[in-house]
Every structure is written in structure tokens, then in C-alpha cells.
Amino acid sequence: MKILFANPDNDANMYKAPKFFRHASRVSPDLNFGATGALFPPLNLATLAAITPPEHQVSIDDGCLHPVSADKDADLVAITAMTAQAPAAYRLADQYRARGIPVVMGGIHPSMCPDEAGQHADSVVLGEADGLWADLIQDVANGKLKSRYHDLTPIAMDKIALPRRDLLDPSGYVIFNSVQTTRGCPFNCNFCSVTTMSGIKYRFRPIEKIVEEIKTLNGRCIYFVDDNIIGIPKRAKELFKALIPLKQRWASQVTINFARDEELMKLARESGCQGVFIGFETFSKKSIRDAGKFVNKPKEYLRDIQRIHKAGIAVWGSFIFGFDNDDLDVFRDTLELIEESKMEFAQFSLLTPLPGTALFKQFEEENRIVHKDWKKYDLGAMVFKHPLFEGKRLHFEKNHAYRRFYSIRSMFKRLGVPKSRADVVLWICNLAVNGAIKYRWGRDYWSWKEKESGVRDVPLPLGVDRVVKIRKDERLVAHMPRQGQPVAQY
Ligand code: B12
Numbered sequence: 001m002k003i004l005f006a007n008p009d010n011d012a013n014m015y016k017a018p019k020f021f022r023h024a025s026r027v028s029p030d031l032n033f034g035a036t037g038a039l040f041p042p043l044n045l046a047t048l049a050a051i052t053p054p055e056h057q058v059s060i061d062d063g064c065l066h067p068v069s070a071d072k073d074a075d076l077v078a079i080t081a082m083t084a085q086a087p088a089a090y091r092l093a094d095q096y097r098a099r100g101i102p103v104v105m106g107g108i109h110p111s112m113c114p115d116e117a118g119q120h121a122d123s124v125v126l127g128e129a130d131g132l133w134a135d136l137i138q139d140v141a142n143g144k145l146k147s148r149y150h151d152l153t154p155i156a157m158d159k160i161a162l163p164r165r166d167l168l169d170p171s172g173y174v175i176f177n178s179v180q181t182t183r184g185c186p187f188n189c190n191f192c193s194v195t196t197m198s199g200i201k202y203r204f205r206p207i208e209k210i211v212e213e214i215k216t217l218n219g220r221c222i223y224f225v226d227d228n229i230i231g232i233p234k235r236a237k238e239l240f241k242a243l244i245p246l247k248q249r250w251a252s253q254v255t256i257n258f259a260r261d262e263e264l265m266k267l268a269r270e271s272g273c274q275g276v277f278i279g280f281e282t283f284s285k286k287s288i289r290d291a292g293k294f295v296n297k298p299k300e301y302l303r304d305i306q307r308i309h310k311a312g313i314a315v316w317g318s319f320i321f322g323f324d325n326d327d328l329d330v331f332r333d334t335l336e337l338i339e340e341s342k343m344e345f346a347q348f349s350l351l352t353p354l355p356g357t358a359l360f361k362q363f364e365e366e367n368r369i370v371h372k373d374w375k376k377y378d379l380g381a382m383v384f385k386h387p388l389f390e391g392k393r394l395h396f397e398k399n400h401a402y403r404r405f406y407s408i409r410s411m412f413k414r415l416g417v418p419k420s421r422a423d424v425v426l427w428i429c430n431l432a433v434n435g436a437i438k439y440r441w442g443r444d445y446w447s448w449k450e451k452e453s454g455v456r457d458v459p460l461p462l463g464v465d466r467v468v469k470i471r472k473d474e475r476l477v478a479h480m481p482r483q484g485q486p487v488a489q490y
Pocket residue numbers: 007010011012013014038039040041042043044045047048078079080081082083084085104105106107108109125127128129130180192193194198225226227349354355377378379380
């Protein structure tokens with residue numbers, strides 16, 4: 001069979017820098033500023049391609065690189081989708097099915113909304129597919145494709161396949177080498193779907209498998225796409241020690257407790273860590289409680305960031321506007337404090353009730369979701385009613401935060417005058433975002449009129465009790481290890 005894996009169009013992808021930035025790759029050959037696609041490639045499709053039995057022909061069509069159209073020759077089309085990609089995924093699926101080609105959908109959005117996805121696909125896979133993909137292919141070959149597949153048992157982490165990177169175009173991504181070392185997250189924040197999808201138990205690949213995978217990579221720059229690479233610090237230290245001889249440069253996502261462990265930061269740096277992406281979410285103590293992210297202690301952020309900087313590691317902070325307790329002070333304080341922290345990069349999002357999260361459940365119960373136009377669920381648009389602000393006000397504040405953080409004035413304040421090659425790289429990356437903002441969001445930003453304050457005269461009354469949680473049986477992974485699965489103890 002010819003199996004086509006498709007990542008649907010993703011025009012909201014915000015990492016496209018203006019073309020002239022491709023020259024910056026001369027200063028930093030590890031980063032491909034000339035990329036036409038996303039920051040990282042679709043590892044999910046490359047992983048599924050790797051576990052497809054070898055008698056089948058596989059190819060990947062990535063809508064981050066070019067608009068995908070349903071004109072390819074295929075016997076089966078396998079489509080992935082994050083929520084913001086769902087409408088494009090459904091369009092593509094409908095077009096292939098109109099040609100009589102069966103379609104399977106999987107990934108985070110179809111997993112959270114299987115009935116909806118099932119209206120556009122012959123089959124929907126809920127949760128992780130590593131353990132069932134080969135059987136599904138066999139079912140297709142036998143003409144017995146089922147409408148649903150769901151493997152509750154987590155994949156043995158030593159069995160995760162080496163992704164078929166040969167099917168991807170290395171020139172399409174800013175960082176081509178993305179590697180996953182863990183799945184799941186123990187923190188269970190209420191705006192995040194990772195625990196619903198991959199479970200609350202932190203699972204990790206054997207370190208020797210990760211080293212083996214890294215040795216197959218070209219180039220010296222890796223992004224570990226884990227949700228939190230330091231979830232178990234003891235294991236992270238072992239991983240970092242094993243990375244030292246490989247002489248790679250890497251970045252990844254961590255929680256803020258990274259800064260509370262000197263040895264962990266030291267080993268991270270020695271193993272090539274250049275920067276960490278941290279979900280600070282907010283500087284407000286009340287809003288962090290809204291988020292249910294108890295590992296974060298806003299009053300310690302400045303000290304924590306200072307410690308990470310002292311270890312020689314850059315910080316890419318992620319902030320969310322729109323928690324129920326956010327007021328006007330939150331926007332101002334956030335910008336002042338992050339500039340003071342000299343953070344190198346920041347991402348600002350609007351709180352978004354993604355399907356499968358506790359927040360989605362809560363807002364549904366409170367009848368506060370304004371629409372389910374999934375395309376707008378890209379964390380950049382307001383899709384729910386906030387008690388104090390109208391959507392346009394929060395939208396303005398988010399865009400304003402980007403403009404101010406990536407302004408030349410703020411860059412001087414945060415990054416200083418560049419003195420080393422590493423400083424030049426940081427400046428280039430900041431300028432690339434500055435350029436992207438001007439080119440892509442300029443009109444949007446200025447369309448807001450200052451006189452429309454967007455603050456409600458009377459705050460909206462809130463409905464139900466605020467602590468809504470995802471029940472255990474709503475998670476797509478149950479925690480029973482597969483028979484014979486080696487479980488390392490930490
Ligand atoms: C790397 C990454 C990216 C990369 C690359 C994405 C890509 N194409 O792979 C980039 C930077 C482009 C990206 C962008 C965004 N991302 Co992102 N990203 C991730 C991250 C950290 C890792 C993904 C990954 O590679 N996992 C490893 C693979 C092997 O696992 P997997 O994707 O889950 O795939 C498995 C199963 O899902 C399933 N599967 C997946 N696809 C398919 C398809 C078929 C046919 C089948 C059968 C099975 C199947 O099988 C796989 C193997 O078991 C995840 C977090 C996470 N834990 O997944 C967030 C995540 C997917 N991203 C998320 C979000 C919100 C975004 C953004 C909207 C954020 C933003 N504003 O920038 C944008 C999207 C913009 C847009 N308009 O679409 C959310 C998605 C939530 C949702 N409901 O949509 C996640 C879950 C993070 C989170 N904490 O909530 N992201």
C-alpha cells in the first residue's frame with residue numbers, strides 16, 4: 001500500500017521570519033533562519049512512518065512547508081491535527097474520501113474530539129498510536145478497518161521507534177533535530193491537555209536509546225520536545241551526564257524547579273544546554289492558582305531566572321493572559337518584571353480552553369465558550385468570556401506585550417550591547433521575531449482603538465465552583481505497564 005502521512009496546513013504558524021533573515025544562519029549555522037516551515041518538524045508522522053511495516057511505501061506531506069492538497073496518489077491517508085489545525089485537517093480528509101481513499105485521523109485534537117473527527121475520517125485513533133499502528137495497517141490491508149482504535153496501555157518507552165527523518169525536508173525547519181525523551185507530565189495544570197493525552201505518570205526512554213538516536217543525527221543542535229525534560233531531576237541528571245561526550249547544543253522545556261537545583265543546571269549546561277523554555281504563565285499569585293500550576297512561585301521568578309542565567313543558560317518564558325483573576329495591573333507588571341529579569345525570549349498567549357483540559361470542562365459548565373471555530377484555538381485569539389475584559393482588550397494586551405518585548409529598546413535593556421558570538425545570535429533571533437511581528441501582525445495590532453477600553457463596567461458573574469479536574473477515566477493512558485516493560489525506579 002501507499003501510505004501518505006499529512007500534517008494539515010498551518011497558516012497560523014507564527015515562527016515564519018521574513019526571508020532576509022536566512023542570512024543570519026551564517027552567524028549561527030545550527031539554526032536555519034531560512035526555514036519555510038515550522039520551528040520543528042512533525043515528529044509524530046515521522047515516528048508513525050517508522051513503525052509502518054516495511055512492505056508499504058510511506059511519504060510525508062507537511063502543510064507547514066507548503067499548502068497540502070488532496071491530489072497525491074495514496075491507498076491510505078493518515079492525518080494528524082492539533083486543535084488549530086482541525087478545520088484544515090477535516091477539509092483535507094473530506095477531499096481524499098471524496099476520491100475514495102480511506103482516511104485515518106489521530107493526534108491531540110482527534111483524540112479529544114473523536115466523534116467530531118469521526119465525521120471526516122474512516123477511523124480515529126485516540127491517544128498514542130505506537131502500540132497499535134501496525135495492527136491498524138493490517139486491518140486496512142484485510143479490508144477490516146475499525147472506526148476507533150484506542151490503546152490504554154502506555155507504550156514501553158524502550159520500544160519507541162527511531163523517527164524516519166529521511167522523509168522530511170531538513171531545509172524546512174528552524175531546528176530539524178527534534179527528539180523526545182519523555183512522555184506525560186505529573187503536574188496536571190488545568191489549561192493543558194498533556195496529562196489527559198499522555199497521562200500523569202512521567203515516562204522516560206532508556207538513556208542508551210536516546211544516545212543511540214542522537215548519534216544518528218546530522219548537525220549539532222537538538223530541541224528535546226518533552227513537555228518537561230527535568231520531571232524527575234535524578235533521571236535528568238543521568239541523561240545530561242550521558243549527553244556530555246556527544247558535544248551537542250540543545251534546548252528543551254522545563255518547569256521552574258530547574259532553577260532550584262544547582263547541580264541540575266550545571267550538568268545541563270555542561271551537556272550543551274543553551275536555553276530552556278519555561279511556562280511561567282503569570283506573575284500573579286492569584287492567577288497561578290487559577291492555572292493550577294503549583295510548582296510555580298511567582299515571587300521567586302526573578303531570583304530563579306537570575307540563577308538560570310548564572311548557569312549560562314538562556315530563558316524563553318511563556319506567559320498567558322486571560323486568567324479570571326487577571327486585571328490591568330497584571331499586563332503592566334508582567335512586562336516590567338520580564339524586562340527586569342533580562343529574559344532572552346518570551347511568548348505571550350491568550351488563555352485558551354483546549355478540548356480535553358479541565359479548563360474546557362469548566363468553561364463549558366459555566367457556558368463561557370464563545371465559539372468552537374477551532375482554527376482560532378491557536379492561543380492567539382479570545383474564544384471565551386472573561387469576567388473583567390472583553391476579548392479585544394485581552395487581544396490588544398497580548399499583541400502589545402509582543403511589540404514591547406521585542407522592541408529594539410527592550411532588546412538593549414534585556415540583552416545589552418552584543419559582545420560575543422552568542423550575544424549576536426540572541427540579537428538575531430530577537431530581531432527575527434521583531435520582523436515577524438511587524439510583517440504578520442502589524443495591522444491586527446493597530447486595528448484596536450485606544451478609546452474602546454474593553455473593560456466591562458460590571459464584571460460578569462461566575463457560575464460554578466472553580467476547581468474542575470479531569471477524572472482519571474477521562475485520561476487516554478491508564479497506568480498499567482505493558483507486560484515485560486522494564487520500569488526504571490527514580
Ligand atoms: C513540538 C511541538 C510543536 C512544534 C511541532 C509540531 C508538530 N507538527 O509536530 C511546533 C513548534 C510547530 C508547535 C506549534 C504549536 N503547538 Co505544539 N507541541 C509540540 C510538542 C511539545 C511535542 C509534539 C511532538 O513532537 N510529540 C512527539 C510525538 C511522537 O507525539 P504526538 O505528537 O503526541 O504523536 C503521537 C500521538 O498523538 C499519535 N498521533 C499523532 N498524530 C497522529 C496521526 C495519526 C494518523 C495517528 C494514527 C496517530 C497520531 O501517535 C503519535 C505516536 O504515539 C507538543 C506536546 C506533546 N506532548 O505532544 C505540543 C502541542 C502539540 N502543541 C500545542 C500547541 C497548543 C501548539 C500551538 C498552538 C502553540 C502556539 N501558539 O505556538 C502551535 C500550533 C500553531 C498552529 N496554528 O497550529 C498543544 C496542542 C493542544 C491542542 N489541543 O491543540 C500541545 C499538546 C502542547 C500543550 N502543552 O498543550 N508545536
